[in-house]
Amino acid sequence: MGTRITRRSVLKTAALGSAAIISAPYVRGAYAAGKLTLGCWDHWVPGANKTLDKICNEWGEKNKVEVHIDYITSQGEKDKLTAAAEAQAGTGHDIMSHRDWNIQVHQRVLEPLDDVVGQLIKQYGPISPVAEYLAKIKGTWRGVPTAVGSQVKPCQSRFDLFKEHAGIDLQDMFPADEAKYDKAKTDKWTWDTFLDSAQKLHKAGFPVGLPMGQTSDAVDWVGALFNSFGVVMVDAKDNIKINSDETRKALEYLKKLMAVNPPEVYAWDDAGNNRWMISGKGSSIMNPPSSWAVAKRDNPTVAEKIWHHPMPMGPKGRFVGQLPQFYGLWAFSKNKSAAKDLLLHMSQRESMAQLVEASFGYDLPSFKSMYDFDTWKKVGPPVGTAYSYPPRGDEQTSMAGAPARAEVGAQIYNQAINTVMVSKFTQGNEKLDDVIKWAEKELEGTLRV
């Protein structure tokens, strides 16, 4: 008895096939099923990795793909070393986490992901300009921004100390509801106000702690300050622009600000400012809520007086340093279609909400439309402390090294040319013109082809 093919059965099969393609557009290709391996950033929040496991395994079970995740620590740059080794060897995981500039570094061996990111933009609207700057290389997306490990570094201040010694009510200025932001009040939060507060807090014995070493926390906040003063180191057309009035004004300002910081900030690594805040000695740092989360465990009386709020405004606007992470798909992966579908699944709003919740609000998606997750409203004490951790109001994200070409920006950022400049001027007491001349020479080097 043969099977009769009717017009109706053909249409039914086609409809089912179309539905499958829509729900999982990449898996239903020749490489359906099989295995996928991921090399992911090892989260510092206990339990956060398990949420990522759960999200990936759910997808794996549904699509009959075996998913294996290796978590690689960023301590000692082990994740970057692994990525460099895999890129050179042309073998390794299928999907790999990439921090900061690593998409640009490995662009030649990363699969274009325009289809995946294009789909996400369609779903969730505009993406962070910093994420675009770092992962869209020559018009092609080579990485998908993820919430895991992505962060901004706004002000994290002791609202009690600011109220008592500087006369500023930060909770009133930046309440835990963006709709209640009062422009007349927020406009007063400028770098001049910050300096004035820092001087008063220093006098009161609770200095602000702004790192000035050569690690990312230092580079990021100085990058944000430079942007708000309009400092451009190298523009997008490879012109060196550091010798400007804006640079001089920013450095003169920093000379006054660094004088009221503890002298050890020049040796702080990324944990130095956290320890400063947690110890109860500090009044303000520029950091994600990680230090608050540790204080909640180790020094709860300090934690309950911490408030996250936007950065001060400068002549050119209000900027906050952003450090997104991405997933890249190696060009040598054997299961690209499945990998793309997994990336799409991991980037859905539901997945992102779970990841943000698991990290107590530390992880930050690159889509502004996702800044309304409940996590930031409810974590505490004090309740609402992390509400203004994602950029709110007129705060824009920034990246030290931009707007130079990403290859150039990576050199500027990783060699910490901005903080070395500031250190030379404020700690080394070198002449302003000599510092600018030094920076010009270093920047010339970053333009090397």
Next chain:
Amino acid sequence: MADTVQSWGPDSIPDTAKAPVRVKGLQKFMRRHSTIAVLMCLPLIIIVACLIVYPAFYSIYLSMLNKSQTRFVGLANFTYLLSRDTFWMVVKQSAIFAISAVFFKALIGLITAHLVNNLPVKGQRKWRGMLLVPWVIPLALSTLGWWWLFDPTHSAFNYILKGMGFEEIAWLSDPYWARVSVILVNVWYGAPFFLIMYLAALKSVPEQLYEAASIDGASAWQKFIHITLPMMHNIIAITVLFSLIVTFANFDVVQIMTAGGPRNMTHVFATYSFLLGIRSGDLPLGAATSLFMFPILAIAAIFILRGVRKRGREIG
């Protein structure tokens, strides 16, 4: 019984019995000392070839490519480095770091070796064991311990200094103190190596020479200058060379303590190479930076080994 009688004719020799001729040849081949030596060293030779020779040649090749590794640029990376002020600062710092660290390691090693050598035999072993501890602990781990002692904000040393009424020292935040700190940790780690080498050398100096010198009325200092030092000359030269190579290539101490800061003023070749090659994604430039160590160390090795050979000939 006839079937048990065996004849010794050439046809009666079974094929298997002919084999010993070849075995004998193989045995002879294997008995050659040089062959055995080569075979026994083969695993090491393979490891050295794979993990040292190949990467060394690969890094030379890498250092001659452009930033994106798509074009051969000859010596352009080297000439570029030579034109940078920061690179020359790294050269200067590497030299200061290696020379001062090796000098203090040798000096402390020599003094401690004499002290231990003069201890009663009974307690000597305990002291030798204790003094070797810094060398036995993994460097990354012990440096982390030192970092805590020098911590920019909560330094244990500063706590003690403050308690004694002294000013606090900016161990890691002042660039000059930061240089002192990294050298200090390197000396702490490396001095036991010199101690053990010098102790072995001291024990090999014939006692009769000292007895003869005593009869001639030589002082302890004269014995040290005219007997101990000449007898230890070669071991001092070899240990200094070995330590110079290891110290020049040091990475852990500087990376953990200061990561090259403040103001790039503690970078050495290895950390600067890591910064350029891995962190900034310019592998060819990173490779070129690390290769700059090679000529410096090669020149040092030639001079030191020439001295060792010369003294060897004099003694011979």
